[in-house]
Amino acid sequence: MTPSEYKAEYARLRSLAEEGLSRLPCGGEREPELADMMRYSLLAGGKRLRPVLVLAAAELCGGRVEDALPFALALECIHTYSLIHDDLPCMDNDDLRRGRPTSHKVYGEAPALLAGDALLNYAFELMLSYDCPIDPVRRIAAAREIAEAAGMFGMIGGQMADITDRTDTPERLAEMCRKKTGALIRGAVRAGCAAAGGSDSILAALTAYGEGIGLAFQMVDDVLDVIGDSAALGKNVGSDAKEQKNTYATLFGVDGCTARAKEVTDGAVAALDGLPGSDFLAELAREMLTRLY
Amino acid sequence: MTPSEYKAEYARLRSLAEEGLSRLPCGGEREPELADMMRYSLLAGGKRLRPVLVLAAAELCGGRVEDALPFALALECIHTYSLIHDDLPCMDNDDLRRGRPTSHKVYGEAPALLAGDALLNYAFELMLSYDCPIDPVRRIAAAREIAEAAGMFGMIGGQMADITDRTDTPERLAEMCRKKTGALIRGAVRAGCAAAGGSDSILAALTAYGEGIGLAFQMVDDVLDVIGDSAALGKNVGSDAKEQKNTYATLFGVDGCTARAKEVTDGAVAALDGLPGSDFLAELAREMLTRLY
Numbered sequence: 001m002t003p004s005e006y007k008a009e010y011a012r013l014r015s016l017a018e019e020g021l022s023r024l025p026c027g028g029e030r031e032p033e034l035a036d037m038m039r040y041s042l043l044a045g046g047k048r049l050r051p052v053l054v055l056a057a058a059e060l061c062g063g064r065v066e067d068a069l070p071f072a073l074a075l076e077c078i079h080t081y082s083l084i085h086d087d088l089p090c091m092d093n094d095d096l097r098r099g100r101p102t103s104h105k106v107y108g109e110a111p112a113l114l115a116g117d118a119l120l121n122y123a124f125e126l127m128l129s130y131d132c133p134i135d136p137v138r139r140i141a142a143a144r145e146i147a148e149a150a151g152m153f154g155m156i157g158g159q160m161a162d163i164t165d166r167t168d169t170p171e172r173l174a175e176m177c178r179k180k181t182g183a184l185i186r187g188a189v190r191a192g193c194a195a196a197g198g199s200d201s202i203l204a205a206l207t208a209y210g211e212g213i214g215l216a217f218q219m220v221d222d223v224l225d226v227i228g229d230s231a232a233l234g235k236n237v238g239s240d241a242k243e244q245k246n247t248y249a250t251l252f253g254v255d256g257c258t259a260r261a262k263e264v265t266d267g268a269v270a271a272l273d274g275l276p277g278s279d280f281l282a283e284l285a286r287e288m289l290t291r292l293y
Numbered sequence: 294m295t296p297s298e299y300k301a302e303y304a305r306l307r308s309l310a311e312e313g314l315s316r317l318p319c320g321g322e323r324e325p326e327l328a329d330m331m332r333y334s335l336l337a338g339g340k341r342l343r344p345v346l347v348l349a350a351a352e353l354c355g356g357r358v359e360d361a362l363p364f365a366l367a368l369e370c371i372h373t374y375s376l377i378h379d380d381l382p383c384m385d386n387d388d389l390r391r392g393r394p395t396s397h398k399v400y401g402e403a404p405a406l407l408a409g410d411a412l413l414n415y416a417f418e419l420m421l422s423y424d425c426p427i428d429p430v431r432r433i434a435a436a437r438e439i440a441e442a443a444g445m446f447g448m449i450g451g452q453m454a455d456i457t458d459r460t461d462t463p464e465r466l467a468e469m470c471r472k473k474t475g476a477l478i479r480g481a482v483r484a485g486c487a488a489a490g491g492s493d494s495i496l497a498a499l500t501a502y503g504e505g506i507g508l509a510f511q512m513v514d515d516v517l518d519v520i521g522d523s524a525a526l527g528k529n530v531g532s533d534a535k536e537q538k539n540t541y542a543t544l545f546g547v548d549g550c551t552a553r554a555k556e557v558t559d560g561a562v563a564a565l566d567g568l569p570g571s572d573f574l575a576e577l578a579r580e581m582l583t584r585l586y
Contacts, residue, residue: 034445090402109383110456121444124417128437136429144421151414152327163403
């Protein structure tokens with residue numbers, strides 16, 4: 001796959017996600033205030049990495065992107081709610097997110113709290129709605145992947161580890177990152193695979209891949225935070241609490257962290273070895289090393 | 294059904310719910326801090342009205358309570374998360390809930406926020422877990438009922454109406470209550486019916502019943518708030534914001550509100566007319582008039 005083929009493929013999947021997101025929440029005119037808040041955060045841009053991974057994994061398993069779309073959109077709703085709640089004063093107390101005022105700065109704390117709750121709940125409304133065309137057993141399996149990735153044993157557990165500063169050793173930092181950012185990325189490829197009815201061996205390969213790129217994603221992010229490219233990427237920087245925390249870059253240094261990210265990425269790509277149609281995912285992993293999408 | 298038969302039946306269903314709740318969250322030892330917080334709020338007592346309604350509706354439709362249990366427990370998780378988030382400083386800022394310190398008073402705001410998120414998410418993990426024995430189509434239908442009842446067009450929409458004070462007219466107050474407290478009660482009987490594969494006509498009857506008792510529940514609650522029995526019922530009173538808000542009791546007076554609650558209850562019982570096995574639900578509606586369970 002050439003770089004331009006890769007870019008075109010990413011753009012195709014991303015625009016499917018963007019189109020789907022632009023129509024959410026369905027029936028929002030019945031609750032205009034909540035719908036506006038949800039849209040404000042959902043449509044704030046971003047790379048749409050998680051939905052792209054859901055769709056790409058589904059296609060790799062022979063599924064249709066339309067069938068996997070509810071799961072892709074649900075995952076972005078969950079990612080977005082987690083950002084709204086993370087930005088609240090009692091959490092990271094951030095005023096800006098992707099260069100725009102955070103939800104609670106625009107709408108107030110209580111409405112932002114509810115907008116986050118609504119997005120989490122809406123993710124499940126989407127996955128359980130009437131018009132999902134896929135087999136009910138696959139549908140339950142894909143929704144379960146996302147529920148487990150997002151919950152107390154996944155992302156929320158990671159947020160809890162983060163706020164209680166369980167990041168003092170490399171092992172504890174890895175555990176926190178594995179859950180806080182890794183779980184949704186791993187869950188994305190697993191949900192796409194489950195929605196398309198992929199085999200157990202493909203699921204295992206995609207799981208190893210997802211775990212690898214989730215870790216590499218965090219390492220690259222940490223390096224970029226240190227070398228100061230974060231602002232250019234639209235990321236939020238400058239919170240005191242964040243600056244005092246360990247990251248992969250503070251633990252291993254920029255060079256050490258970059259080297260580890262490369263190793264982990266090689267492992268993720270190797271996990272895909274032999275899978276027909278996995279060129280795009282392999283290239284995505286490699287591209288992630290040099291810049292974030 | 295005699296009063297003692299009714300009490301025994303309520304106790305039977307309630308103890309099934311209590312037993313199930315006492316085992317949650319499954320695997321909690323992997324995330325002890327979150328699990329402790331979730332349990333602190335889940336096991337704070339309460340009437341377990343919503344799970345009892347799920348189980349009773351499932352039995353009325355010929356289903357087994359064991360099969361409906363995940364939905365009953367999920368609904369209580371959702372009810373509990375909504376109380377944790379409602380109590381937060383940015384919402385009602387309550388220090389006490391059922392006579393005990395609220396979650397954020399014990400654990401801090403950020404952990405309480407995450408415990409609420411975890412309970413909402415966990416409700417779906419429960420409903421989507423591997424060991425649910427019922428047919429996948431019914432399972433999706435029952436989970437969808439709960440998702441829709443809890444979401445932006447249900448409970449969260451009602452919370453939004455509440456915090457933005459859309460309670461200035463009887464119509465707007467009714468709309469807020471229909472969503473904030475009514476949606477989960479309506480959703481409880483609908484989910485129980487869906488889990489057991491009840492017919493459309495039973496679903497319609499249960500829906501009318503659920504809407505009626507949800508409204509009566511709120512009216513009785515409002516009357517009790519005014520006549521000062523709230524403390525004895527373990528409810529939270531005394532927040533200034535709450536006292537300034539309209540309720541059914543302030544709009545219609547204690548006597549007017551009591552009369553309306555009786556009318557609405559009669560309607561709810563009438564909606565069950567002709568349904569075999571509906572004695573318990575009819576009696577539950579009548580009992581709700583005189584005291585809260």
